[in-house]
Amino acid sequence: MTEQYEVFLGCAIPNRFNNYESSMRAVAEALDIELLDFEGASCCGTVVLKSIDETSWLAMSGRNIALAESRGHDIVTPCNGCYGSLRDVDHVLHENEEHRETVNQVLKTIGLEYKGETRIRHFVEVLYDLRDKIREKIVRPLEGLRIAFHPGCHLIRPSTVAGFDDPELPHKVDELLELTGAVSVPWTLKLRCCGSPLLIASEDVANRILQEKMISAREAGANCVVTNCPACHTQFDVQALGLTDEDGNSLELPALFVTQVLGLAMGLDPETLGLEMNRVPLDPIAEILGI
Amino acid sequence: MALTMEETWGQFKTFEGAKFEVLDPNFTREVSGLIGGQDLTACFQCAKCSAGCPVSDKVNIQVHELMRMLLFGLKEVLQTDMVWLCTTCYTCQERCPQGISITDIIFGLKNMAFRRGIAPPGYLAARKGLYDTGRLYEPTDWEREDLGLDEVPEFDINDIRKMFDKTGLMKLEEE
Numbered sequence: 001m002t003e004q005y006e007v008f009l010g011c012a013i014p015n016r017f018n019n020y021e022s023s024m025r026a027v028a029e030a031l032d033i034e035l036l037d038f039e040g041a042s043c044c045g046t047v048v049l050k051s052i053d054e055t056s057w058l059a060m061s062g063r064n065i066a067l068a069e070s071r072g073h074d075i076v077t078p079c080n081g082c083y084g085s086l087r088d089v090d091h092v093l094h095e096n097e098e099h100r101e102t103v104n105q106v107l108k109t110i111g112l113e114y115k116g117e118t119r120i121r122h123f124v125e126v127l128y129d130l131r132d133k134i135r136e137k138i139v140r141p142l143e144g145l146r147i148a149f150h151p152g153c154h155l156i157r158p159s160t161v162a163g164f165d166d167p168e169l170p171h172k173v174d175e176l177l178e179l180t181g182a183v184s185v186p187w188t189l190k191l192r193c194c195g196s197p198l199l200i201a202s203e204d205v206a207n208r209i210l211q212e213k214m215i216s217a218r219e220a221g222a223n224c225v226v227t228n229c230p231a232c233h234t235q236f237d238v239q240a241l242g243l244t245d246e247d248g249n250s251l252e253l254p255a256l257f258v259t260q261v262l263g264l265a266m267g268l269d270p271e272t273l274g275l276e277m278n279r280v281p282l283d284p285i286a287e288i289l290g291i
Numbered sequence: 292m293a294l295t296m297e298e299t300w301g302q303f304k305t306f307e308g309a310k311f312e313v314l315d316p317n318f319t320r321e322v323s324g325l326i327g328g329q330d331l332t333a334c335f336q337c338a339k340c341s342a343g344c345p346v347s348d349k350v351n352i353q354v355h356e357l358m359r360m361l362l363f364g365l366k367e368v369l370q371t372d373m374v375w376l377c378t379t380c381y382t383c384q385e386r387c388p389q390g391i392s393i394t395d396i397i398f399g400l401k402n403m404a405f406r407r408g409i410a411p412p413g414y415l416a417a418r419k420g421l422y423d424t425g426r427l428y429e430p431t432d433w434e435r436e437d438l439g440l441d442e443v444p445e446f447d448i449n450d451i452r453k454m455f456d457k458t459g460l461m462k463l464e465e466e
Contacts, residue, residue: 014435014443015428022438040446042425047379048417051401052410054326056458060421063454092326099326106457110450157381158394167385193345193380200413201375205349209378274438 003126005076006068007035008086011043012230013079016238019274020230023259024078024123026272030137030263031130035076040067044085047197058099059106061089065120066112078123078259080229084154084162086120091161122155124228124258125164128172134179139267141181144288147261148222148253149174149184150213150236152229153193173228173258180265187220189213194227194235210235211243214251223285224254226261233257237279254282264289300409301372304351315364321403322361327384327395334358340383340393346376354383354393361396369404373397375411406463422461425451 013021028035043049045060065086068075077083093100094116104113127134151170159167168191174184195209213235217225225236236255243251255278263273270291275282282289303309323331338355341347347354352371360368368374377397384394404410420427430443455461 009443011426011428014430016431018431018434018438018440022440025440037441037444039444040450041444042446042451043421043427045421046427047398048414048427049421050398051379052405052414052418053458053460053463054398054402056455056460059454059458060451063450096326106454109453109457153378153380153382157385158392159385191382193378193382195345195378197378198346198376200417201411205346205376208349209345272438277434277438 002032002034004034004036004073005121005126006038006071006073008038008041008044008064008075008077008079008082010046010077010079010082010230012081012234017230017233017257019277020078020233020257020259023257023263023268023273026268027127027259027263027266030266030268031127031133033126033130036073038064038068038075044082046081046085048200050085050088055102055106057085058089058092058103061085062093062103062114063107063110063112065090065118066107066114069115069118070112074119074121076121076123076126078228079231080122080152080154081231083120083122087161090116090120122164122228124155124173124176127176127258127262131176131179134176134262134266137266138180140265140290142261142265142288143181144223145180145182145261145285146221146223147177147182147184148187148190148217148220148225149177150190150194150225150227150232152227152232155228177226177258177261180261182261185220185222187216187222189216194232196231196235196239199234199239206235207239207243210239211245211251214240214243214253215245217253218251222253223288224256226256226258228258241279252280254278254285255280264291298411300370300375300404300411301351303367303370304372306356309367311363311365311367313364313366315366317364318366319361319364322396322399325396325399325402327392328399330389330391331361331396333389333391334362335389337388339386339388343382343386345378345380345382346373350376357397358391358393369400369407369409374400374404377401408464418460422452422455424448
């Protein structure tokens with residue numbers, strides 16, 4: 001049976017990682033996942049608005065949830081930030097009657113109501129359920145790809161809100177990636193934050209965190225980094241450009257989205273997967289990827 | 292290596308020589324009322340939070356120190372760099388043996404600091420952007436065209452502004 005979701009893109013993907021959206025849509029189509037447009041979606045507010053004013057954040061994400069709910073649809077998002085924000089707000093509004101009343105007072109001014117009946121999922125969660133189907137569709141194994149997979153924080157923490165995978169030993173997306181014949185290498189700082197939320201407060205500290213991450217990925221012998229989040233990807237595919245260690249050695253590693261890796265192994269068109277838009281050059285792994 | 296900051300935030304840099312005139316129980320109570328703030332007194336200073344924190348070696352005041360400042364009712368906590376350099380990774384909260392929602396408490400502290408005008412300038416710009424456009428970033432149309440993607444669905448910005456007028460987002464400092 002075809003699964004159906006309204007797809008919540010957020011702001012970062014249409015702004016700088018349209019290749020994540022196109023690769024997600026291509027993979028979804030190949031797996032019979034129906035992605036409906038999310039009419040009326042605004043920003044989720046993410047940790048930025050939660051930091052400024054929690055009531056406004058609850059209202060902003062609450063409105064997005066209520067919209068999908070009014071149409072009787074579940075939500076899927078390929079962004080950890082949106083996933084974390086929508087799930088977190090959903091959690092707070094479920095648990096806390098006072099906050100739910102406040103938010104519904106606000107939503108009333110625009111003719112909406114939060115009821116809490118819509119499911120919010122990350123795209124990789126949907127993919128994990130379809131792993132047997134994905135296995136059957138692998139036609140172009142990616143032997144030799146050594147992936148430093150970065151799950152990101154809000155996909156798995158806090159586990160009381162996310163609940164998708166083990167918060168200390170996540171393995172589900174790694175399993176998906178290894179279906180392609182690639183290896184998901186263990187690396188010391190795998191679970192560490194990428195630092196992207198700090199770009200707004202201190203680019204210097206954000207870059208130092210990224211530097212530590214990249215050194216760890218290099219030490220593990222990875223030949224690429226893979227993410228499932230546009231915020232994390234900003235670190236690995238934008239901020240990492242020109243990044244060096246203390247001795248001046250380049251710390252750049254090709255950065256791919258999980259949907260690009262799966263799409264390539266499933267034999268989908270590299271152009272549709274938007275590989276030309278990846279910023280860190282893919283040359284070192286081009287042969288493995290077959291591009 | 293500790294940070295040196297010129298900004299309005301992160302001005303409380305060390306406990307050494309610091310004099311605290313007031314231990315304010317009302318402040319502790321206020322923090323306890325935040326989302327996730329109810330278990331504040333359970334902290335026994337094991338410092339596991341700081342052990343897993345990605346910025347522990349980059350801040351002047353670490354998470355476990357922040358937690359102790361809260362319990363003592365020290366409002367100076369709002370001026371520590373730990374508040375705005377928390378990456379929101381939730382590692383501390385996930386690992387706290389006492390089940391304290393540390394990261395969520397820090398979100399609440401950010402809200403309190405913002406109202407007092409203690410925040411990195413980027414957050415002021417982000418608030419204005421959210422109010423004016425309902426987004427943090429705008430779509431890049433030429434890339435979408437190249438990839439054959441449809442336009443991003445529209446929404447009515449007036450709905451967003453109506454909500455934010457009701458929550459008082461643009462007037463937080465006046466409360």
